[in-house]
Amino acid sequence: LYNFVLxxxxxxxxxxxxxICGIGRQWLESILVSTECxxxxxxxxxxxxxxFSPDVPNVLNVLxxxxxxxxxxxxxxxxxxxxxxxxxxQILLDSPINxxxxxxxxxxxxxxxxxxxxxxxxxxxxxxxxxxxRYHEPSFGDQKAVIVNIGSPDxxxxxxxxxxxxxxxxxxxxxxxxxxxxxxICSWVQIRLNxxxxxxxxxxxxxxxxxVIHVICGxxxxxxxxxxxxxxxxxxxxVLT
Amino acid sequence: xxxxxxxxKHFLFPASFIIRLALVIYGDYQDRTMExxxxxxxxxxxxxxxxxxxxxxxxxNRSTYRYTPVLAWILTPNxxxxxxxxxxxxxxxxxxxxxxIYQYLCLRGISSEVACRVCSLWLLNPLPMGVSSRGNAxxxxxxxVLCTLLCLEGRRLxxxxxxxxxxxxxxxxxxxxxxPIALALRTQVTPGVGREAVHPQxxxxxxxxxxxxxxxxxxxxxxxxxxxxxVFFGLxxxxxxxxxxxxxxxxxLYHLTRRDIRHNFSxxxxxxxxxxxxxxxxxxxxxxxxxxxxxxxxxxWVHHRDLALCCFLHTAIFVSFNKVCTSQYxxxxxxxxxxxxxxxxxxxxxxxALLALWFxxxxxxxxxxxxxxxxxxxxxxxxxxxxLLFLVINCFILVQIVVHYRPVAQAAxxxxxx
Numbered sequence: 001l002y003n004f005v006l007x008x009x010x011x012x013x014x015x016x017x018x019x020i021c022g023i024g025r026q027w028l029e030s031i032l033v034s035t036e037c038x039x040x041x042x043x044x045x046x047x048x049x050x051x052f053s054p055d056v057p058n059v060l061n062v063l064x065x066x067x068x069x070x071x072x073x074x075x076x077x078x079x080x081x082x083x084x085x086x087x088x089x090q091i092l093l094d095s096p097i098n099x100x101x102x103x104x105x106x107x108x109x110x111x112x113x114x115x116x117x118x119x120x121x122x123x124x125x126x127x128x129x130x131x132x133x134r135y136h137e138p139s140f141g142d143q144k145a146v147i148v149n150i151g152s153p154d155x156x157x158x159x160x161x162x163x164x165x166x167x168x169x170x171x172x173x174x175x176x177x178x179x180x181x182x183x184x185i186c187s188w189v190q191i192r193l194n195x196x197x198x199x200x201x202x203x204x205x206x207x208x209x210x211x212v213i214h215v216i217c218g219x220x221x222x223x224x225x226x227x228x229x230x231x232x233x234x235x236x237x238x239v240l241t
Numbered sequence: 242x243x244x245x246x247x248x249x250k251h252f253l254f255p256a257s258f259i260i261r262l263a264l265v266i267y268g269d270y271q272d273r274t275m276e277x278x279x280x281x282x283x284x285x286x287x288x289x290x291x292x293x294x295x296x297x298x299x300x301x302n303r304s305t306y307r308y309t310p311v312l313a314w315i316l317t318p319n320x321x322x323x324x325x326x327x328x329x330x331x332x333x334x335x336x337x338x339x340x341x342i343y344q345y346l347c348l349r350g351i352s353s354e355v356a357c358r359v360c361s362l363w364l365l366n367p368l369p370m371g372v373s374s375r376g377n378a379x380x381x382x383x384x385x386v387l388c389t390l391l392c393l394e395g396r397r398l399x400x401x402x403x404x405x406x407x408x409x410x411x412x413x414x415x416x417x418x419x420x421p422i423a424l425a426l427r428t429q430v431t432p433g434v435g436r437e438a439v440h441p442q443x444x445x446x447x448x449x450x451x452x453x454x455x456x457x458x459x460x461x462x463x464x465x466x467x468x469x470x471x472v473f474f475g476l477x478x479x480x481x482x483x484x485x486x487x488x489x490x491x492x493x494l495y496h497l498t499r500r501d502i503r504h505n506f507s508x509x510x511x512x513x514x515x516x517x518x519x520x521x522x523x524x525x526x527x528x529x530x531x532x533x534x535x536x537x538x539x540x541x542w543v544h545h546r547d548l549a550l551c552c553f554l555h556t557a558i559f560v561s562f563n564k565v566c567t568s569q570y571x572x573x574x575x576x577x578x579x580x581x582x583x584x585x586x587x588x589x590x591x592x593x594a595l596l597a598l599w600f601x602x603x604x605x606x607x608x609x610x611x612x613x614x615x616x617x618x619x620x621x622x623x624x625x626x627x628x629l630l631f632l633v634i635n636c637f638i639l640v641q642i643v644v645h646y647r648p649v650a651q652a653a654x655x656x657x658x659x
Contacts, residue, residue, distance in 0.1 A: 040615065040616050041613070042614050042615075077286075081285070096304075099304065102502060135503055138515050204617070205613060205617060205620075208515075208622070211515070212515045215625060216515075218625075219509060219625075220512075222508065222629045222633065223509075223532050226532075226632055226633060226636040227535060227536060230643075233640045234539055234554075235543065
């Protein structure tokens with residue numbers, strides 16, 4: 001269900017005035033993608049904004065490939081709820097997600113976010129994905145938090161009317177699912193981006209491993225005292241019938 | 242007199258159902274209109290699992306569905322009829338729990354008026370109201386456990402055993418009641434009286450031990466054990482046949498081996514998080530199990546003649562000393578507290594003070610936990626200390642209950658004297 005094939009043959013061309021399927025090369029190279037994370041703590045929103053110049057072609061399919069590190073996860077069941085609501089978030093995940101594993105016991109994954117630009121009015125695409133942070137291993141130094149970096153997504157475009165790959169010789173061609181239903185594979189054009197920021201950094205609190213002895217002793221001492229006190233009272237006030 | 246309406250069962254039970262129904266209706270409104278949802282995530286898990294069943298698949302295809310298939314099966318009307326069917330079922334079981342508490346207290350000789358007032362501690366309690374109207378299934382289990390105790394009190398052993406087997410199938414924790422039930426049903430050995438009088442002569446350890454073990458061989462206990470085992474293993478075999486290893490793992494093994502390192506009320510949370518990958522992990526898990534086991538054995542032996550008190554103490558100790566503790570677990574013993582309250586010699590103000598202390602303990606934990614989870618502050622140390630404080634508070638409250646508990650005969654005498 002989740003497998004898809006990425007093929008990236010790369011060709012280069014010096015023709016700067018090339019017009020591809022009615023889409024100007026300059027227009028393609030003016031696209032700006034930025035990512036930011038809103039919120040604090042273990043539950044945040046990752047907002048990706050794609051700015052297009054005016055004169056968007058009639059119908060253009062957009063695919064944002066987010067490569068997310070193992071310290072972050074998305075809840076597919078939460079996403080399914082969002083799909084049913086007004087937000088129409090179309091996301092495909094490339095592997096099953098373990099919702100409870102700590103970061104060092106799982107791996108990163110890719111989230112494919114689908115959108116469609118229709119008409120000449122659409123200059124801005126803004127999509128928000130709810131993300132959650134995993135627990136990380138305790139630190140044994142002075143750090144009270146770990147830093148998790150999320151890079152900018154890859155931007156892939158596909159036109160319904162123009163599927164001839166020979167038009168895109170100067171671009172990388174990528175095979176990926178056509179839609180979030182993952183029922184067929186299409187060829188997408190990967191756009192080289194002027195990335196405004198290279199990555200977003202999240203700080204996730206971690207436990208203090210240097211206190212492990214104190215925590216073990218303190219916990220066992222308190223539980224032993226509570227157990228003993230309760231046992232003594234239970235025995236002392238036992239009912240003799 | 243104030244609050245006399247609480248003493249009328251014809252008002253109390255319908256009112257408690259109507260309040261819960263209103264909460265379900267409001268919850269549906271909040272889910273549709275607000276960003277923060279009223280319905281608990283667990284309810285969506287149950288419904289997704291029920292949907293898989295309607296499609297002829299295993300409910301365990303739903304990730305994080307860690308319950309018996311019985312629950313997903315009885316919630317299939319969520320798919321066929323209406324999404325809120327399950328919530329209606331849960332609030333009905335919640336009110337049924339209150340009714341069973343009332344019946345139990347009446348069977349113990351408590352007047353209807355006093356029994357109603359005690360029941361209102363459950364029926365008008367916002368905690369179980371909120372839990373069942375949000376879609377948690379705890380009320381099914383509280384109703385089953387109370388029905389088991391009621392049947393035992395009324396000496397309907399076959400029904401008690403069947404309900405007990407079903408309770409243990411649905412959630413593991415009632416298995417701890419097996420020892421006090423066995424001790425209560427065995428032949429009671431009393432010098433000079435009873436079915437098997439013990440000769441008042443000096444006996445060696447061997448014959449005492451043999452006498453103790455032989456006391457377990459009586460018809461009532463064997464009947465209970467056989468019926469409970471048939472129900473438990475019968476259901477287990479049926480669902481293993483249908484769903485295989487997934488059923489055993491998700492319903493039982495996951496809970497027995499669960500090591501959730503994420504923050505929760507347990508006093509062991511931080512210790513287990515810091516040592517999760519070390520070689521001490523297994524030994525510390527065992528060390529954490531010892532106080533729990535020791536207290537359960539002691540309570541079983543000391544209080545098995547009063548099963549209501551025994552089961553309440555069992556569950557409160559089990560939850561307080563467990564390696565994982567979430568707020569849903571509190572309902573497991575809160576439903577048994579009304580059975581114990583008429584026998585407590587605490588004043589109303591003392592009871593209110595203990596309740597306030599309990600909530601203070603929770604609040605002291607919830608504060609730093611909120612700042613960790615939603616604000617990203619490193620409050621692990623504060624959460625750990627709050628977890629230890631909560632354990633101390635729980636133990637203090639249990640000590641007060643044990644110290645101020647008057648057995649049934651003495652309590653009845655006390656009420657006669659008043």
